[in-house]
Amino acid sequence: MRAVRGRGTSADGTPAVEVVDIADVPQVPGADRELQLSAVGICGSDFGYLAMGSTLVLGHELAGVDAA
Numbered sequence: 001m002r003a004v005r006g007r008g009t010s011a012d013g014t015p016a017v018e019v020v021d022i023a024d025v026p027q028v029p030g031a032d033r034e035l036q037l038s039a040v041g042i043c044g045s046d047f048g049y050l051a052m053g054s055t056l057v058l059g060h061e062l063a064g065v066d067a068a
Contacts, residue, residue: 014052035064 007016041061 015049015054034067035062036067037062037064039063 003020003022004017005020007018010016039062043060
């Protein structure tokens, strides 16, 4: 699995990130299930990314129901 990890900010003030490979990610129960999202929230740091025109997928607080 690949992940993006924050590395602070670069000299021009934009967020610095690196893409890392994560090995041996355990399969979690229910990973094959699909959720129907009801709501997704963003945190305060996400507003900074939006202001910079970031293409990151934002939002990490979510609520939903089993779509099956």
